[in-house]
Amino acid sequence: MTIRCTTSLPTIHVLVGEKVSVLSGLAYDRWVLWLEGIGCQRHGSAVLEAVTLGVSGRELVVIEGSHASGKSTLLEVAASARLPDRGAVWFAGRNTATLQRASLPFVRRNVGYYTADALLVTEDSALANVMSALAVRGESLAAAQAGALDALGLVRARELAHRQVASLSSGQRRLVALARALAGPPPLVVADEPAALLGDEARVVVINALVTARDAGAAVLAATADSAWADALVAAGGRRIHLAEGRIVGAPPMGLVPALSLADSREGRTPRPVSPENEDSKSGARTEAAKGPR
Numbered sequence: 001m002t003i004r005c006t007t008s009l010p011t012i013h014v015l016v017g018e019k020v021s022v023l024s025g026l027a028y029d030r031w032v033l034w035l036e037g038i039g040c041q042r043h044g045s046a047v048l049e050a051v052t053l054g055v056s057g058r059e060l061v062v063i064e065g066s067h068a069s070g071k072s073t074l075l076e077v078a079a080s081a082r083l084p085d086r087g088a089v090w091f092a093g094r095n096t097a098t099l100q101r102a103s104l105p106f107v108r109r110n111v112g113y114y115t116a117d118a119l120l121v122t123e124d125s126a127l128a129n130v131m132s133a134l135a136v137r138g139e140s141l142a143a144a145q146a147g148a149l150d151a152l153g154l155v156r157a158r159e160l161a162h163r164q165v166a167s168l169s170s171g172q173r174r175l176v177a178l179a180r181a182l183a184g185p186p187p188l189v190v191a192d193e194p195a196a197l198l199g200d201e202a203r204v205v206v207i208n209a210l211v212t213a214r215d216a217g218a219a220v221l222a223a224t225a226d227s228a229w230a231d232a233l234v235a236a237g238g239r240r241i242h243l244a245e246g247r248i249v250g251a252p253p254m255g256l257v258p259a260l261s262l263a264d265s266r267e268g269r270t271p272r273p274v275s276p277e278n279e280d281s282k283s284g285a286r287t288e289a290a291k292g293p294r
Contacts, residue, residue, distance in 0.1 A: 049247050069246070079190040125165070129177075
């Protein structure tokens with residue numbers, strides 16, 4: 001399955017049945033992103049436990065949870081900004097845990113990742129910052145400029161294009177950072193609290209921008225602690241997942257036994273699936289995480 005992106009928020013064409021390189025920015029079966037059995041720890045305490053979810057092309061998924069629910073860590077894993085301690089992250093038909101570290105930047109180029117503290121080059125213009133996301137994907141200078149202007153227009157910030165980032169307010173910088181994540185759009189957009197600290201009008205703009213990226217073919221994964229804003233995303237056709245204390249609320253318990261550590265993944269070891277009803281499954285059974293999404 002292949003995803004091709006151009007710069008003016010066009011439809012992303014998906015050809016089913018063909019596997020190609022991660023460098024082409026493709027989806028795997030119906031899922032652009034598939035996370036299975038994800039576990040993360042911080043300072044010896046679990047932040048995420050056995051989280052499994054998928055996001056397909058032309059889909060908007062919103063993770064709703066409190067500020068201590070683990071949603072930011074989950075989005076870091078989804079964007080390949082961090083490797084999980086266990087579990088599998090399938091993007092473009094590959095488990096990113098099995099890739100060499102030198103290959104991860106090629107994955108990240110196909111992910112538009114937004115966080116409130118996203119780094120911008122403050123001495124450059126807003127336009128140059130957004131263009132950088134397209135330039136690393138191989139776009140020509142003219143195409144990158146046109147796509148960056150489209151993305152800035154999408155978040156109603158086109159008038160900021162030629163202003164130096166250092167002169168922008170914090171809210172304006174957030175909109176520029178979001179435009180950079182949406183430019184293209186890439187096959188996968190991951191946005192952590194994209195409407196935080198914005199006014200009511202800008203919050204509506206952000207919803208419309210995420211919906212436009214979804215409708216252009218991108219898989220969009222957003223997270224928020226604001227239930228009202230999550231409601232608005234659901235009203236716009238999004239699918240909501242509740243996260244609490246590092247677990248998906250209401251989902252059946254899922255896990256991998258033995259735990260699929262990063263070292264195991266890289267060595268090609270295959271964990272076995274386990275269910276609450278059968279914790280003594282034979283070790284020869286292949287796990288869904290090892291097989292990949294279906």
